[in-house]
Amino acid sequence: MKTTIAAIVLAILADGAVVRERVDTAPQAPAPGTNGRSFTLNQVQNKDFQGHDGPMSFLRAHFKYAKKLPDYLSKLVEIDPSFRIKFGLGSQADGQIGTVLADPTPLVDTQYAVEIGIGTPPQHIRLNLDTGSSDFWVFSTDTNPSMVDRQVLYDADKSMTSRFLTGESWIIKYGDNASASGFVYTDRVQIGETYVDTQAVQVAVNLTKDLSSDNFVSGILGMANSAANTVRPTPQRTYIHNIKDNLAQPLFTANLQRQAPGSYNFGYIDDSQYKGTITYTPVEPTFPLWMISTTGYRIAKTSHNERINSIVDTGTSLLLLPETVVSSYYAKVKGSSVHPQLGMRLVPCNADLPDFYLTIGSYRGRVPGSYMNYGRISGNSCFGGMQSSGDLPFSVLGDVFLKAQFVVFDYGNARVGFANKKLYE
Incomplete structure (x- = not known):
């Protein structure tokens, strides 16, 4: 039971x-x-x-x-x-x-x-x-x-x-x-x-x-x-909800790094952390997480048009995409295979992995091939950083993708912004 x-x-x-003494259970705004x-x-x-x-x-x-x-x-x-x-x-x-x-x-x-x-x-x-x-x-x-x-x-x-x-x-x-x-x-x-x-x-x-x-x-x-x-x-307010009206701008940014410390900025955008311009895309208004729609992808020199609903999630490590995308990517990797128990994609650790590009509106976010080698399982066999979203209700843009981008979580305007940045490959 x-x-x-x-x-x-x-x-x-x-x-x-x-x-402890009883207090009002309704969420309270900060002073x-x-x-x-x-x-x-x-x-x-x-x-x-x-x-x-x-x-x-x-x-x-x-x-x-x-x-x-x-x-x-x-x-x-x-x-x-x-x-x-x-x-x-x-x-x-x-x-x-x-x-x-x-x-x-x-x-x-x-x-x-x-x-x-x-x-x-x-x-x-x-x-x-x-x-x-x-x-x-x-x-x-x-x-x-x-x-x-x-x-x-x-x-x-x-x-x-x-x-x-x-x-x-x-x-x-x-x-x-x-x-x-x-x-x-x-x-x-x-x-x-x-x-x-x-x-x-x-x-x-x-x-x-x-x-x-x-x-x-x-x-x-x-x-x-x-x-x-x-x-x-009584559902309670998140921290970002409570502070958004008191920030200089109602947003925070993620500048995550590969195998090195990154940072989160609250209330402002540091222009030195990205290159070019920031491209914004709206979040799904009826969904409580940071869900956006991507419009296509490119593997090496081959482009595909496919609309994919995805969660932008700093709490997930891998890049999880539909099986059609995953299959297309690993078809370009000689010696790739599927783990017999986990169903995860494996690659030779010494493989020259292709770059992956995800299109979000007019933005094209690059994930270097070196970022796609997620770690050794044994011998010369490594896990791929992109895996299938399988039965999940949406795809997940986790840290394998996010650490290769500069990301703006614009809470006040219900949108997510992306920009390129200097990468350490």
Whole structure:
């Protein structure tokens, strides 16, 4: 029998959790403040890098978006449960701008982590900044101890500004029946020099063991539209939603790098980080994630016209496209093959991979062939950085694509911008 979130909360309260004063559960807008701030949020460097893990990256995307895993992946998970893992899983100032640095995790380029401060005084915690999610959830001292594996824990009791939201809870279920659930506080959250005094912080109480295996990060910072937030009965606002009206411009940019720290800028666009002009495309207005439509692609010198609905997702590592596109690409790679269990595309590690171009309106985004080698599986066999989206309801423009572009997430105007930049091949 499934344990309800109400039962989880009651059990924790019975075990001695502190009951905090009741506050309004409706999301609150940040208060106004002063103008003129700017900051850089850099990626946090993970010094324990051990190399790419292609299967994990592939499965994370399916766990995140698929309603049900394909049969061949379900069988693989049954054979080896270790494959079950989720990716990562004052007053507000007007005119704020800033930058946040993001770092690759030990499985290089599988996640980009940022360090934020929660509470008063601030507790510094690394999170996965995820444009494919609308939940801000963290490991905490309320998390079942058996599910904690060296994560940094948020402690609401040590914050003078934390408030418990009575009656509010959340649950996220993934495609392999993995899940995370818990309750909600509000607290002061600071990212760079921006902050929100009453940001909803979803603390994980129960989660399946496989979700705790990634201890470089201690939760998710969802940066999609608030409409996809899973808190019930009152969905909560995302961090970007809360600060958008107080930024110099209601946007943030991603300048992710290959095997090196990149950055997120909030409230402004740094002209030195890209070449040429920025081309914007609207996001799907009825969908809460950053969904856009691409109009074609090119492999080497061969162009194709095909409309593809895609999520722009910093929380997914691979580039996941329809099988027709994937087949066309690997047909150009001598010695490419398909993994017999995973169904993933493999390439000879020493192969000269072709460049890939994705057309978005008038923009043509290039992914160098060297970026398409995602990591060794054994011997001279490597995983390809482009894989099939298969049964997913849309394609996913993950970090293999994004780290080769300069990307603008324009929250205020519901659009995404792309520009070319200097690449390190």
